[in-house]
Amino acid sequence: MSVVLDVENLKTYFHTEYGLVKAVDGVSFHINQGEIIGLVGESGCGKSVSILSVMQLIQSPGEIVDGKIMFEGQDLLQYEANGPQMRATRGRKMTMIFQEPMTSLNPVITICRQMTEILELHLDMDRHTARERAIELLRMVGVPDAASRIDDYPHQFSGGMRQRVMIAMAISCNPMIIFADEPTTAVDVTTQAQLLELMKDLVTRINTSLVIVTHNLGVVARYAQRIYVMYAGRIVESGPAEDIFDNPQHPYTIGLLDSVPRLGEKHGSKKLIPIYGLPPNLINMPPTCAFLPRCTYKTEKCEKEPWPALRSTGDNHYISCYVDVRGKQ
């Protein structure tokens, strides 16, 4: 399997009036051809900022301060964020599906125009061909009666249908990577199931890679092959999906898995084990591990040493922790 995207030591900081927020602080990850990746974490952990940085969509006061984003043999960070090379990549070779389809579609432009704009710009289609292609794309994502609905405005579509339109736009140029930022958080569970199945099928059909950014561990369990768990701007654990769920080794991942109720557990049979405390404020972070105040496995070493680098604990499984939790659970 060839590597499509390789991100090394990415750092994106926000200069706010309260201080420097290290939203993404030394994140490295890679995506293989045709792979589905899960990027998991709670709000504010830097998962969205990481992918926005790859797309170079970070706006002031944010700034990508360091790192390498290798794509097709080139470091994307060498390009101007609004330069011609980046514009030819963004929306064409790398696309994005946003969380809230109502705010990411323009409410006063028809679906047709929003879709054909991409096709005309990136693939040099004329209006007529672009329209035909847009209808075909809507059919592919399961919008019923696509030929007549294409002239509707976003508000005439339901939440699930709008997200299908977003998916159609994301696949329209046969991209190499699709980033889906919480693609199903705004929709109901049965619609979520429909959308995720659809995305999985499309990814296989057009042989692209998909990165699902989510806080829902269930979603990544069903679809992702590899998982990255983020906390406070860093990746704390990564590995093959099955391994992460069967054998989680970072105290944060363990805590996350213990704190969600499972279907089929008898009522009252098991108390949930919450992670105590709160996620840290990213301003003026101490140099030690950010999870330390909430960690139940901490040792003296954790209090003294800086945040540990990722270390291998087996087959493609990495954690950023000094403690060996195996046997302590």
Next chain:
Amino acid sequence: MKEPDNDLMVEVKNLKMYFPITRGLLKRKVADVKAVDDISFYIKKHETLGLVGESGCGKTTTGRCILRLYQPTSGNIIFAGKDISNMREGKLKPLRSNMGAIFQDPFGSLNPRQIAGSIVGDPLKVHDMATGSELDDRVAELFQMVGLDPTMKDRVPHEFSGGQRQRIGVARALACRPSLVICDEPISALDVSIQAQIINLLEELQEKMGLTYLFIAHDLAVVQHISERVAVMYLGRIVEITTSEELYENPLHPYTKALFSAIPIPNPKIEKTRTHIVLKGEVPSPVNPPTGCHFHPRCHMAVEECSRERPPLRDIGGGHLVACIRV
């Protein structure tokens, strides 16, 4: 009418809540949104009844009818032995102190300009339950009960985190020592690691104070964890109601089955082997719902008969009620 059963906290009989759609200058009624369409259920004392369904299925409306924030179109709500469905405001007020409500959005449901102590203390003032130092003591006690530091009572909501704000909401709901608490999606707006803290808090408080909960949520896993019995709603109607265990082990209604199968389980091994039912289409509009069984256009088991008559909610044994003629 038979004597009210003393074991019941709430009994809802044939509750309907229609919202009129009006048009034109004269506000002529053109249609109804049938938010809740003839449902009946009960909640026993000290029990948690989970109410689960997708957005727009009427679960929040049901909760608000029980609180009498809405005047039901028809039907009866019997709360602690008294029929409150048509009761006047004046008579309702003393009963209201016996009901609490926790809302979904811990940002929208707290006044941003009011200090936390006064948010929690207000219900006590409204119901003349405490004044002066007694009020302060009770507020401090409530703060401690929900795991907040009483010294934080002079802060305004934005100074708290989402989880802490929801704790303020819980303290406010419990201020008047209610026996029934309506929890309307109390954890949906919270981060995963914080959700468990609030669920545990609610469970502890129930044990300590003998509370009765109506727990409204869309997440079946959470509902199943916290509830003794679960009612599943679809488009204004209850389609299945039974104990949590029975619902998981033996779901009968095709919608319940689809709902279970749609929930991704955080375990790749189970996920790869179990079958997924992906529903066709979307939830129809409650203004113009399908005839007969509301679910029939999306149901894989539907036969012609399903589109004719509304299937009754019938007991198939052991208190397991299901509204489907194909079961």
